[in-house]
Amino acid sequence: MGYSFPEEVLEHVLSFIDSDSDRNSVSLVCKSWHDIERWCRRRLFVGNCYAVSPAIAIRRFPELRSVSLKGKPHFADFNLVPHEWGGYAYPWIAAFAKAYPWLEELRLKRMVVSDEALELIAKKFKNFRVLVMYSCEGFSTDGLATIAANCRNLKELDLSESEVDDVSGNWLSQFPDSYTSLESLNITSLSSEIRFTALERLVGRCPNLKTLKLSHSVPLDLLPNLLQKAPQLVELGSGLHTKEVHPDLYSKLAGAFSGCKGLKRLCGLRDVVPSYLPTLYPICFGLTSLNLSDAPIQCPELIKLVSQCQNLQRLWVLDYIEDTGLIALAESCKDLRELRVFPSDPFGQEPNVSLTEQGLVSVSAGCPKLHSVLYFCRRMSNVALSTIARNRPNLTRFRLCIIERFRPDYITQEPLDVGFGAIVEHCKDLKRLSLSGLLTDRVFEYIGSHGKKLEMLSLAFAGDSDLGLHHVLSGCKSLRKLEIRDCPFGDKALLANAAKLETMRSLWMSACQVSYRACKLLGQKMPRLNVEVIAEQGHPDSSPDEYPVEKLYIYRTVSGPRSDMPSFVWTMDKNSALRSS
Amino acid sequence: MSESAMAVVKPEMKSYIWLQTADGSIQQVEEEVAMFCPMICREILQTGMGSSKNYAISLPQRVNPAILGLILDYCRFHQVPGRSNKERKSFDEKFIRMDTKKLCELTSAADSLQLKPLVDLTSRALARIIEGKTPEEIRETFHLPDDLTEEEKLEPLRNITDDPRIRLLNRLYARKRKELKEREKLKNVEVEEERVDERSVDDLLSFINGEDGDSKGVRASKNKKKNRRRKDQMKDSSSNNVNGDHKKELDGVHTSCHNAEADEMLVSTPSKTSKLQELPASTFSPKLEFDDGDIDDELDPAMKEQLDREVEDFARRLNSDWPERMQEILSLGQQRRLVPISMNGNGSAHRYTSLDSR
Numbered sequence: 001m002g003y004s005f006p007e008e009v010l011e012h013v014l015s016f017i018d019s020d021s022d023r024n025s026v027s028l029v030c031k032s033w034h035d036i037e038r039w040c041r042r043r044l045f046v047g048n049c050y051a052v053s054p055a056i057a058i059r060r061f062p063e064l065r066s067v068s069l070k071g072k073p074h075f076a077d078f079n080l081v082p083h084e085w086g087g088y089a090y091p092w093i094a095a096f097a098k099a100y101p102w103l104e105e106l107r108l109k110r111m112v113v114s115d116e117a118l119e120l121i122a123k124k125f126k127n128f129r130v131l132v133m134y135s136c137e138g139f140s141t142d143g144l145a146t147i148a149a150n151c152r153n154l155k156e157l158d159l160s161e162s163e164v165d166d167v168s169g170n171w172l173s174q175f176p177d178s179y180t181s182l183e184s185l186n187i188t189s190l191s192s193e194i195r196f197t198a199l200e201r202l203v204g205r206c207p208n209l210k211t212l213k214l215s216h217s218v219p220l221d222l223l224p225n226l227l228q229k230a231p232q233l234v235e236l237g238s239g240l241h242t243k244e245v246h247p248d249l250y251s252k253l254a255g256a257f258s259g260c261k262g263l264k265r266l267c268g269l270r271d272v273v274p275s276y277l278p279t280l281y282p283i284c285f286g287l288t289s290l291n292l293s294d295a296p297i298q299c300p301e302l303i304k305l306v307s308q309c310q311n312l313q314r315l316w317v318l319d320y321i322e323d324t325g326l327i328a329l330a331e332s333c334k335d336l337r338e339l340r341v342f343p344s345d346p347f348g349q350e351p352n353v354s355l356t357e358q359g360l361v362s363v364s365a366g367c368p369k370l371h372s373v374l375y376f377c378r379r380m381s382n383v384a385l386s387t388i389a390r391n392r393p394n395l396t397r398f399r400l401c402i403i404e405r406f407r408p409d410y411i412t413q414e415p416l417d418v419g420f421g422a423i424v425e426h427c428k429d430l431k432r433l434s435l436s437g438l439l440t441d442r443v444f445e446y447i448g449s450h451g452k453k454l455e456m457l458s459l460a461f462a463g464d465s466d467l468g469l470h471h472v473l474s475g476c477k478s479l480r481k482l483e484i485r486d487c488p489f490g491d492k493a494l495l496a497n498a499a500k501l502e503t504m505r506s507l508w509m510s511a512c513q514v515s516y517r518a519c520k521l522l523g524q525k526m527p528r529l530n531v532e533v534i535a536e537q538g539h540p541d542s543s544p545d546e547y548p549v550e551k552l553y554i555y556r557t558v559s560g561p562r563s564d565m566p567s568f569v570w571t572m573d574k575n576s577a578l579r580s581s
Numbered sequence: 582m583s584e585s586a587m588a589v590v591k592p593e594m595k596s597y598i599w600l601q602t603a604d605g606s607i608q609q610v611e612e613e614v615a616m617f618c619p620m621i622c623r624e625i626l627q628t629g630m631g632s633s634k635n636y637a638i639s640l641p642q643r644v645n646p647a648i649l650g651l652i653l654d655y656c657r658f659h660q661v662p663g664r665s666n667k668e669r670k671s672f673d674e675k676f677i678r679m680d681t682k683k684l685c686e687l688t689s690a691a692d693s694l695q696l697k698p699l700v701d702l703t704s705r706a707l708a709r710i711i712e713g714k715t716p717e718e719i720r721e722t723f724h725l726p727d728d729l730t731e732e733e734k735l736e737p738l739r740n741i742t743d744d745p746r747i748r749l750l751n752r753l754y755a756r757k758r759k760e761l762k763e764r765e766k767l768k769n770v771e772v773e774e775e776r777v778d779e780r781s782v783d784d785l786l787s788f789i790n791g792e793d794g795d796s797k798g799v800r801a802s803k804n805k806k807k808n809r810r811r812k813d814q815m816k817d818s819s820s821n822n823v824n825g826d827h828k829k830e831l832d833g834v835h836t837s838c839h840n841a842e843a844d845e846m847l848v849s850t851p852s853k854t855s856k857l858q859e860l861p862a863s864t865f866s867p868k869l870e871f872d873d874g875d876i877d878d879e880l881d882p883a884m885k886e887q888l889d890r891e892v893e894d895f896a897r898r899l900n901s902d903w904p905e906r907m908q909e910i911l912s913l914g915q916q917r918r919l920v921p922i923s924m925n926g927n928g929s930a931h932r933y934t935s936l937d938s939r
Contacts, residue, residue, distance in 0.1 A: 005723040006643075006689035009704055013688075016708035028716035028734060030725045 007032060011040050020045050039063060046070070047480075047505050049087060049111065050530065053559040054095035065104045066130070067096065071111035073508050073553060074458075075483050077135065080510055080551070082536055084566040089113045089136075090120075091564075097124035105130035112136065118143030122150035132158040140165035141192070148174035156184040160213075169194035175202055184211035188237055188268065191215060196222050204229040213237030216270040216294075221249055227256035235265035237291075239272070254279040267291030267316075274301045284308035288335075291316040293342045299325055307332040313369075314338040319355040319376065326359030330366025338372040339363055346376070346403055357384040364391040372397040379410040380437055385419025389426040398423055399434035405461040408438040415439055421446030424454070431478075434458040444468035448475025456481040466493040473497035483508040490548075491518035502528055506555035510534075514552055517545035522554070523572025530557050531572040532565070540570070598625065599637035602646050607637045610653055617656035619695040641693035648683075648690045651676075655699055677706045681722060684710075 014037060017023060027037040043066040046052060057064075071087025089111045096103055103125045113136050121128060128151045133139075141164060147154065148171055169192045175182075182202065187194070194217070203209060209230050216239030218226075223238055253276065257263075263283050272295050287309045293316045297305070303325045306315065312333040319341055321329070329336065341359070345352045357380045363370060364387070371394050380402055389395075409416055416437040424430060424447050431453055435443065439462035447454065448471035455478050463469070470493035472482065482504065490513040501507060501522075516533065519540075523531040533540055534551035561571035596612035598621065615631070616622045624638045625631050631638040640649065658664075658672050679687070688703035711719055720727055 004685070005707075005725060006685055006692065009688050009692050009700065009707075012692075012700065013704045013707045013711070016705050017711060019712070022712050025714060025716050025719060026711065028729065029719045031728050031733070033725070034729060034733070 007036070010036050014040050018043070042066060044068070048555050048557075049089075049092065050559065050562050051505070051555060051557045054092045056558060058095060058099040062099070064096075064100055065102060066107075067092075067103070067105070068107040068109075069111060070109045071136075073110075073483065073506060074481070075485065075508050075510070076110055080485065080508075082534060082566070082568065085534070085569060086562065086564055086566070087111045088564060090117045093117045093120050101125065102127055104128060107132040107134070108136055109134045110136065112138040113143075114138050115140055115143035115146070119146045122146040125151075127153055129153050130156040132156065132160075133162045134158070135161040137163040141167045141169070141171040141190070145171035145174040148172065148179075149176070152176075152179060153181055154179075155181055155208075156211075157182070158184060158186040159189050160186050162189050164190055166190055166192035168192065170198075172202060173198040177201075177205070180205050180207065182206040183208045184235075185209070186211065186213040186237070188213050188215050191217060193217055200225060200229065206230075207232070209233065211235040211265075213267065215239070216268065220253070220276070221246075224249075224252040224256035227260055231259045232262060233260050234262050235267075235289075236260070236263060237266070237268040239268050239270040250276065250279065254282070258282045261286070263287070265289040265291075267294075269295040269297070272297060274298075277301055277305055280305065281308055285310060287312060289314040293318060293340070296320070296344075303328045309333060311335055316340040316342070318342050318344045319353045320344055321359070322354045323356055323359040323362070324354075326355075327362045327366075330362045334367060335369060336363070336367040337369045339367075339370060340374040341376055342374075343376040343401075343403060351378050357381060360384070361387050361391075364388040369394075371395055374399040374401070374434075376401045376403060378403050379407065380416060380419065381409045381411045382414065382416055382419035382422075383411070385416065386422040389419075389422040393426045393428065395423070395427040396429050397432040398427065398430060399432065399458070400436055401434065402436040405436070406438045407436075415442070417443040417446065421450070424450040429453055432456045435462055436460065440464050441468040441471070444471040448472055451476045451479075453478050455479060457483070459484045459487055461486045463487050463489065466490050469493035470496060473500045479503075480505045482506075484510070484512060486511040488513055491515050494518060495521065498522060498526055501554055502526065502556050504556065506553065508551075508553050510551040512552070513548045515546050516540045516543070516549050519549055519552060519572045520545075527560075527573075528556055528558065530555055530561055533570045533572060534568060535570070536568045598631040599634050600631065600649065601637035601639050602644055602649055603640070603642040604645065606646055607634060608646070608649070609634075611657075613660055614653055614656045617660040617696070618652070619697075621694065641690075643686070643693045644690040645686070648686050651683075651687055652690060652694065652696065652699065656696070659698070673702055677702060681710060685723070 010033065014023075014026065017026065020043075023037060023041060027034045038060055039062065041061045042064060044057060044061055044064050045068045046057065047070050049069045049071050069089065069092060071089070072081050072085060075081055076085070087110060089108055090113075093106070094117075096106075097120050101124065104127055106121065106128075107130070111133075113133055118139055121131065123146075131147065131151075131154070136159075139162075144157075144159075144164070147157065169190075172194055175198075179202075183206070194215070196218070199214075199218075200222075203212065203226055210233060212226070212230060212233055213235065214237060218238055220239075227233070227236075257279050260283060264286060266280070266283075266287055266289070269292060274297060277297070284305065285308065288311055290306070290309060290312060291314075292302070295318070297318075298320050299322055302317070302321055306312070306317075306321070306325065307328050309315075310332055313335050314337060315329065315333070317325075317340070321341065326341075329339075339360075341355065355377055357377060360373070360375050360377070361384050370392055373395065374397075377400075380400065385400075408414055409419070416435075417440055420433075420435055420439070420443050424433070428450075430451065433447070433451070433454060433456070435458070441464045444463060444467070447457070451457075451472075452475075454476045457472065457476070457479065459482075466489055468487070469484075469489040472479070473493060474497055479500075484507075487509075489509065494514060495518055519531050519533050522529065530553075532553040532555075533549045534553065535549060537550060540547070540549055561573055565571065597609040598612050598615040599607055599609050600615065600621070601607045616625065620641075621631070621638060630636050644652070655676060658676075659669060677684070684703060684706060688700065688707060691699040691703055710722065714722065717727075719725070
């Protein structure tokens with residue numbers, strides 16, 4: 001006979017199982033496991049806040065302590081999603097306030113968070129510890145003040161990339177003198193002058209502070225004091241701007257940096273004066289992450305800095321690094337795992353720096369652990385891409401952004417189909433891919449046949465016909481997020497692969513050729529999808545059904561159409577066809 | 582006593598504890614080894630049992646002699662104070678290597694003896710076995726039953742039955758069912774079949790390309806888990822061959838190719854297992870919990886589905902905007918048709934009647 005798993009210890013066993021996918025698998029094994037799992041689940045990740053309602057989530061998981069929510073689609077980062085589209089955090093927070101008085105952590109990404117929501121967090125969760133608002137908006141420093149004043153056990157406050165209505169910098173003073181639990185503070189997006197004395201006192205009385213990321217408004221002469229109060233820092237983000245070079249300041253800063261023996265991650269460095277860079281040299285060897293994407297440092301100083309960071313695992317840098325800098329990087333930083341090269345002058349007609357595909361090829365050859373790449377450049381070739389693919393079959397994320405659209409292989413003038421084909425063929429664990437350059441349907445054929453682990457694909461100005469989209473939807477088994485702009489994809493591929501859409505988190509299509517009729521049809525046939533048509537120019541009913549919609553956002557959901565849509569968004573449902581017929 | 586002193590002492594002087602397993606067999610164990618188990622330790626200290634064969638400590642049922650042997654090996658090793666962490670870890674790593682069945686028994690036994698370090702060790706090992714597996718694989722490994730219904734896998738939407746909105750909805754449901762039944766008696770059921778969805782992709786494409794499709798509108802795809810709990814009371818005249826399969830568990834999650842012609846479709850069926858697992862719950866369960874049990878089940882399943890959908894839709898709209906809906910609902914009694922209301926974001930409500938032919 002069979003034997004059974006000892007249920008009396010299942011909960012204990014589950015305490016060692018943390019990943020969402022494993023938890024989900026566990027919950028589908030059998031009735032008793034389903035039940036036990038849901039009662040002991042403490043952490044929930046909702047990749048699309050409209051895929052499920054707060055009520056359903058609460059009913060299923062009665063004992064959550066930590067929730068992550070994502071709102072707007074990724075293309076919102078490129079201003080493709082209209083401002084009032086949605087993604088409101090308040091309904092979730094209000095529901096949690098009633099259901100989870102012991103909630104400790106909230107991580108929100110691309111959501112609209114009001115001051116009222118922040119007030120609820122501050123007042124209703126007695127043991128609240130972590131608030132991360134990544135790329136959020138809708139709140140002001142007043143909301144932050146309420147958090148500071150009330151959350152006695154707050155460990156982490158992270159406002160990366162969020163738009164904050166900066167009413168006053170005084171909110172920092174709202175942390176009471178008795179408050180000492182801060183471990184991580186990220187206020188880089190705040191632009192107003194903060195009260196430095198309050199900041200200094202706060203830093204001084206929080207002995208566990210490990211991450212401090214400040215806005216560029218913190219002047220350089222204050223930094224040494226801060227660093228001296230927090231020599232235990234592991235992560236620092238700070239502008240280093242100053243108007244002049246003071247020898248005093250230089251030595252103070254050098255001393256302060258040397259004192260931070262545990263510093264591993266550095267970012268910011270906006271407006272840095274190159275002559276101050278040597279103050280960083282003592283800590284370079286210990287750095288694992290360096291983000292210079294805001295720093296206008298030019299090549300010789302940049303190379304000097306980077307080549308001292310032999311333990312670097314992650315580098316984000318502007319294209320000032322040029323091919324020569326990347327070659328130096330490949331020689332010095334053998335532990336490099338992630339590289340992002342951003343454009344210093346994306347709108348310029350002519351290249352302002354000497355950064356080409358060669359830089360990336362060098363890094364792919366020299367850095368065996370490199371698995372994540374984001375690279376902006378102005379030219380690429382199939383042979384370079386193939387070389388990169390063969391050098392680095394361990395790539396998991398590859399995002400190539402050739403600045404001008406429709407750029408062919410600069411050597412052969414061919415499309416870049418074969419090059420990207422090599423990437424998907426050799427990099428069998430590739431999870432994320434962004435394409436650019438001149439691309440035909442052929443590249444999608446490659447992606448469909450090889451991209452079996454691909455989870456996220458971003459396309460712009462690529463392909464010839466519906467066949468391209470069909471290859472992707474029918475071939476990429478693991479696809480979760482697909483975002484497309486300005487591609488000649490229409491109805492056929494979408495409708496033929498309608499079932500696929502229920503296996504994905506979301507599909508975004510803007511400036512494509514999907515007709516209004518197809519949207520309606522999809523909305524009718526697929527009750528578990530929300531098919532949202534975004535039309536800022538006017539109701540799609542006012543144009544013929546064959547006309548393409550401006551923007552289309554399709555996502556699976558168990559909660560039906562949402563009720564908080566702005567006036568220019570419509571959800572296609574079973575009624576929509578009837579209305580216009 | 583020091584170890585060397587102990588070596589000099591005659592064996593009979595060493596203390597032993599007597600343990601009895603559920604099958605009746607008794608064995609003796611060195612005292613210090615047995616005392617490593619909190620449960621045994623407590624028994625000895627509180628009751629004085631275990632000092633002789635006749636007063637052997639009864640161990641919990643989950644501890645059989647073979648497993649007891651393993652546990653005692655573990656205790657024997659770890660109760661020695663001088664060992665380094667490295668040694669202990671190395672022992673544990675070797676110790677834990679056993680087949681899954683034995684591992685389960687061991688975990689269970691250790692738990693009943695409250696031997697926490699061993700429970701942790703075995704639990705972690707079980708966690709590692711579970712990680713990375715699909716639900717089927719986990720079931721296979723541990724011989725667990727596959728007793729979640731399709732419905733439960735997607736978690737039906739449930740409403741609290743004492744919500745006044747729900748009571749109203751109940752009445753609405755009941756009234757609607759009666760209406761539909763009456764209508765059915767007047768119609769030829771075969772007409773219904775035309776409106777069942779599951780059109781092939783070719784149909785869809787030809788519809789798009791402007792050929793003459795069924796103009797009655799396409800219905801939303803059938804939710805496969807429907808009607809599974811209900812008794813099959815399909816009308817004989819209903820040639821809903823689409824429903825013919827509904828007793829079988831359907832593969833995969835999506836059903837838009839539920840047709841007999843499914844194989845010919847271009848529609849790519851989603852992978853069975855993992856994709857929808859991210860979602861904690863499902864949507865449109867036909868069997869809303871507040872169903873009145875006494876309403877008879879003789880409706881054509883296709884009609885039932887339509888009805889369920891309308892009511893579900895209505896319930897959802899209700900939930901989102903109660904006060905304004907109150908008026909609508911109260912006036913519904915005068916109308917024969919369900920009046921779905923849609924709202925757009927700026928608050929104006931468009932009202933339209935559903936076409937009867939849906």
